[in-house]
Amino acid sequence: MIELKNLRVKIAAFLLGQIDLVVPKGDYTVILGPTGAGKTILLETIAGLHALNQGQIILDGKDVTTTVPEARGVSIVYQDYALFPHLIVKENIVFGLRVRHTPKPQIDEALVWIAGLFEIQPLLNRLPASLSGGERQKVALARALITRPQILLLDEPLSALDAQSREEMRSQLKMMHAKLNITTLHVTHDFEEAMSLADTIVVINQGKIAQVGAPTEIFYHPSSEFVARFTMARNIFSGKVAGRDNNGSVFKCGGIEIFTSSDKPQAGLAVIRPEMVQLTPEKPVPGANSFPGTVKTIVDKGANILVTVDCPPQFECLLPRQQFERTAINSGSPVYISFLPSAVHLI
Amino acid sequence: MAAPAKIINSTRSWLGRHRLLAVFSILSLLVVLFIIIPLAKLIFVSNKGDLWQALLDPTTMKSILLTLYAALITAAIGFLLGVPLAYLLARNSFPLKGVVEGLIDLPIVVPHTAAGIALLFVFGRNFLLGKWFNAIGISFVDSVAGIVIAMLFVSVPFLINSAKDGFRKVDVRLENVARTLGASPWQVFYRVTFPLAWRSILAGTLMMWARGISEFGAVVILTYYPMVTSTLIYERFASYGLTQAVPVAAILVIICAFIFIGFRFVLQRDRKRD
Numbered sequence: 016m017i018e019l020k021n022l023r024v025k026i027a028a029f030l031l032g033q034i035d036l037v038v039p040k041g042d043y044t045v046i047l048g049p050t051g052a053g054k055t056i057l058l059e060t061i062a063g064l065h066a067l068n069q070g071q072i073i074l075d076g077k078d079v080t081t082t083v084p085e086a087r088g089v090s091i092v093y094q095d096y097a098l099f100p101h102l103i104v105k106e107n108i109v110f111g112l113r114v115r116h117t118p119k120p121q122i123d124e125a126l127v128w129i130a131g132l133f134e135i136q137p138l139l140n141r142l143p144a145s146l147s148g149g150e151r152q153k154v155a156l157a158r159a160l161i162t163r164p165q166i167l168l169l170d171e172p173l174s175a176l177d178a179q180s181r182e183e184m185r186s187q188l189k190m191m192h193a194k195l196n197i198t199t200l201h202v203t204h205d206f207e208e209a210m211s212l213a214d215t216i217v218v219i220n221q222g223k224i225a226q227v228g229a230p231t232e233i234f235y236h237p238s239s240e241f242v243a244r245f246t247m248a249r250n251i252f253s254g255k256v257a258g259r260d261n262n263g264s265v266f267k268c269g270g271i272e273i274f275t276s277s278d279k280p281q282a283g284l285a286v287i288r289p290e291m292v293q294l295t296p297e298k299p300v301p302g303a304n305s306f307p308g309t310v311k312t313i314v315d316k317g318a319n320i321l322v323t324v325d326c327p328p329q330f331e332c333l334l335p336r337q338q339f340e341r342t343a344i345n346s347g348s349p350v351y352i353s354f355l356p357s358a359v360h361l362i
Numbered sequence: 363m364a365a366p367a368k369i370i371n372s373t374r375s376w377l378g379r380h381r382l383l384a385v386f387s388i389l390s391l392l393v394v395l396f397i398i399i400p401l402a403k404l405i406f407v408s409n410k411g412d413l414w415q416a417l418l419d420p421t422t423m424k425s426i427l428l429t430l431y432a433a434l435i436t437a438a439i440g441f442l443l444g445v446p447l448a449y450l451l452a453r454n455s456f457p458l459k460g461v462v463e464g465l466i467d468l469p470i471v472v473p474h475t476a477a478g479i480a481l482l483f484v485f486g487r488n489f490l491l492g493k494w495f496n497a498i499g500i501s502f503v504d505s506v507a508g509i510v511i512a513m514l515f516v517s518v519p520f521l522i523n524s525a526k527d528g529f530r531k532v533d534v535r536l537e538n539v540a541r542t543l544g545a546s547p548w549q550v551f552y553r554v555t556f557p558l559a560w561r562s563i564l565a566g567t568l569m570m571w572a573r574g575i576s577e578f579g580a581v582v583i584l585t586y587y588p589m590v591t592s593t594l595i596y597e598r599f600a601s602y603g604l605t606q607a608v609p610v611a612a613i614l615v616i617i618c619a620f621i622f623i624g625f626r627f628v629l630q631r632d633r634k635r636d
Contacts, residue, residue, distance in 0.1 A: 062542050084541040091542045097535045101557050111543035114553065162543060 016040040017061065017166060017198060022070035024060050031056050031222040032070065038215070040075070041196045045213035047203060047233075049245065053222040054202040058168045061200065062089045075165050085114075087166075090159035094171040096151045098143035104154050105139040111162035129157045132194070133187070149180040156191060169201040173208055185211055206246050210234065218242050235288070236360055243286045243362065249331040250287040256280065256361070263356055269328040273304050275359035282361035289333035291358035294322060294342060295351050305353035306330070310346055324352050401615055408609045416609035422594065426613065429590040432506055433574030436513040440521045440570050445563060448525035449555070453534075466523070469516050477515055478583025485511055485584070508585035513574035520573055521566035528562025529555065561629060568625045572618055 016039055023032035031053040038044045046054050059065050061072060063084035071080050079087050090111075098107050106113075108129060112122045130136045133153040143151060152172060159167060172188070173181045189212065192199055203209055209216050209230065216233045218225040218241075226238040237243035243251050254268025256279065263276040266285045273285055299305050308326035320339040322332045330352050334342070344350055377384050408416075416422050450456075451463060469477055485492045485502035492502060502508040532555050540550040556563075578592035586593060591614045599607035 059538065062538070064538050064541065083546075084538075085544045085546060087542070089542055091539060093535050093539065097533065097539045099536060099540075099554060099558075110540065110545075110553075114540075114543065114545040114549045158539075158543065164542075168542075 016073075016075055017200065018071075018073035019061070020071040020073070022060065022072065023068045024056060024065050025068050026056060026065060029053065029056065029222065031060070032068075034070070034224055036217060036224065036227065038198060038200060040198055042214045043192050043199045043201065043212060044215045044217060045201045045203060045209040046217045046219055047206060047209045047245070048219035048225075049204055052219045054204075054219055055170050056222075057219070058091060058170050058200060058202055061166070062091050062168055063087050088164050089166045089168060090162060090164040091168040091170065092152075092155045092159050092172055094174050096143075096155035096175075098146075098151055098154060098158070100143055102143075103139070104135070104141050104143065104146070107143065107154060108139075108158045108161055110158060115162070125161050129161045132160075132191070133157050147180075148176045149184060152176070152184055153187065156187070160191070160195065160197070165198065167197050167199045169199065171203055172201065173203070173205070181208075188212060218245065220245075237286060237362065239362060240284055243284070243360075247289075248286045249289045249333075250292065252285045252328060253283055254285060256282050264361075266359065266361060271306060271326070271328065273359055274356045275361060276356040277359065277361045279361040284362040286360045286362060287330075287354055287358055289321065289331045291354050292330055292332040293353045294324065294332045294334060294339075294344070295353065296342060296344065296348070298351050299353040303353045303355050304359070305351055307349065307351055310344055310348045310350055313344075313346055324350055326352065401619075404608065404615055405612045408612050412609045413612060416613060421589075422591075422610055422613070425589050425591045425594045425610075426617070428506070428509075428588055429575050429592070429614075430617075432509040432590065433513055433517075433571050433577075435506075436510050436517060436574040437521075437567050437571040439510065439514055440518045441563075441567050444518050444521040444566075444570075445525050448522045448563075448566075449529050449551070451522070452526045452529035466519050468519075470519050474516055474577065474579025475583060478512055478580035481511055481515055481580060481584055502584060504585050504587050506585075506588065509581050509588075509590055512580035512584045513577050516577055516580050517570040517573035521563075521570040524566025524569060525559065525563045528559035528566075531562070532558045565625070565629065568621065572621050572625075575618060575621070576614070 016037070018038075019034050019036040021032075022034040022036075023030070025031075034057065046057060048054050056065060060067065061074075063079065063082060067080060071078060073079070074087060074089065098104075099110065102110070105126065109122050109126055112125060117125075126139075130139060133156060135150070135153050135157060138146060138150055138154065143154070146154065152175075155172075169188075173184055176184060185208070188201075191197075201212060213230050215227065216230050217227045218233060220241050226233060226242045228236075233242065234246060237246055237248060240251060252266075252268040252273075254266055256264050257267040257272065258265045259278065259280070263274060263278060264280075266273045266275055266282065268285060273287075275285065293299065293303075298307075306326040308324040308330065311323040311325045311329070313323075314321040316333075317336075319333050319335055322334060322339070322344070324330045324332060332352060342350075447466075451459065472480075482503070483489050485495070485508070487493070487496055487501065487503055495502065495507075500507050502511050536554055536558070537550050540554045541547075545553065576592060577590075578596065581590055582593050582596070589597065591610065595607050595611045595614065598610055
């Protein structure tokens with residue numbers, strides 16, 4: 016378990032904190048945030064690589080605030096894996112055991128175990144420079160885990176990989192976590208990556224925590240405009256709650272009224288995810304919010320198509336390709352957009 | 363007639379396309395010749411017999427061995443004291459760091475005779491450190507210790523700067539990872555940082571050794587006797603003229619050339635292995 020209490024770290028002009036966070040034992044928590052949000056500094060602080068200005072770090076019940084990095088039981092894996100270039104793979108992996116003066120038979124046994132876990136036996140005598148991105152990552156993970164740390168810190172571990180290797184490594188990370196059940200803190204700026212791996216997501220911005228929650232909670236119920244935008248909610252309208260009844264409330268914005276099942280008495284923003292917006296050539300059945308409009312732009316995103324519809328206001332709809340092709344719409348087509356009151360989240 | 367015209371035309375068109383390369387090549391050639399010609403002339407002006415005779419002359423031999431030995435001790439001391447300083451400068455910030463960095467380069471730019479006088483003011487028999495060392499039987503005037511001190515002063519910046527660059531090139535995150543894997547700061551230094559920076563450190567140490575071998579100005583102020591080779595060349599030149607000085611000078615140049623060729627060879631072989 017990781018407990019961060021009133022954590023504050025100042026490095027040059029950047030201030031991280033104040034951070035209060037609890038990561039339960041065995042949890043896979045993803046720290047999500049834009050570049051420069053302080054994610055890496057947070058990881059390095061937990062690892063003991065930066066001194067705190069204020070606060071406490073407790074790992075598995077033990078206060079390690081002033082403990083040196085080598086005694087914390089925390090392993091870190093960096094974005095480009097930081098393998099020791101002068102050591103072959105085998106020497107890289109057993110580095111942690113060597114510096115702890117582990118007896119050789121134990122080192123050999125651990126090497127066999129970890130090389131088997133990541134299926135890297137054929138790589139053991141090669142130099143890091145000769146490995147592919149995916150292979151390097153496996154070696155870096157093996158090196159980090161062979162010492163059996165209590166906590167694993169992953170700093171953007173998938174960013175340096177191509178799309179296919181990224182997919183493969185996500186499964187590797189899942190497999191590793193399921194087998195070892197190690198408390199893991201994974202930093203990324205990629206929302207999809209966070210959604211697919213996390214038990215809990217911590218959104219961080221400008222050195223402060225913006226929201227903590229389960230992936231679906233962050234996805235459907237962002238707590239601020241920043242989180243909504245960062246998670247690509249796209250349809251964010253400012254306005255105010257104009258009326259309430261037993262079924263929910265009415266939110267007035269930009270000349271339109273949106274029905275929402277939210278019972279929030281006061282709100283300044285309505286957020287509707289683009290996946291939740293339907294697009295039809297004909298007027299949809301009553302019961303949902305529905306507005307006529309004109310297709311403004313169509314952006315092909317591969318598996319999905321992003322369609323901007325000017326009502327006004329402007330709505331963005333993300334349609335699966337198959338569904339989009341069925342609707343047979345073009346730029347300038349008159350269409351109806353619709354979404355359920357339950358798809359409207361008020362902030 | 364057609365063929366020469368074709369060659370002239372193709373040369374002209376090549377020059378037109380690579381004007382910068384052509385101009386820079388000519389200027390570069392001038393510098394290279396400027397360095398090579400005097401040294402080559404020095405070596406080839408003396409006949410083989412004179413060179414052998416100079417080599418077999420006990421005074422010259424003694425002087426060359428003394429120079430190599432004193433420069434080696436100097437490099438060892440420089441290594442021991444310079445590497446930690448280079449590491450601190452590369453990895454840490456501290457008050458007046460910029461001033462310290464500037465001061466380190468100072469011995470390179472001051473006249474070496476002035477450096478010798480400055481050293482005399484500290485290590486001379488009647489001055490500060492000189493008195494203390496004298497009390498334990500070490501004198502820096504007219505002694506090997508004096509030669510070492512003079513060589514150290516003028517050559518240590520080469521090692522510090524080279525080692526500092528080497529340490530700077532080592533990614534801090536490699537050290538961070540090593541720490542989290544359980545390595546103490548000492549273990550990180552000798553297992554990660556030093557092996558990764560060693561090529562620059564070796565280059566700096568060899569440069570320092572070679573610089574020590576060729577030092578004259580600072581050494582001659584502190585220690586005329588025993589005579590290092592550069593002082594011997596000066597003495598032969600001043601007392602007996604050019605003919606007596608040339609063979610010794612040629613031998614020193616050959617030794618320096620061998621050190622540098624060996625040094626390049628070692629570095630290149632190592633780079634290939636990497």
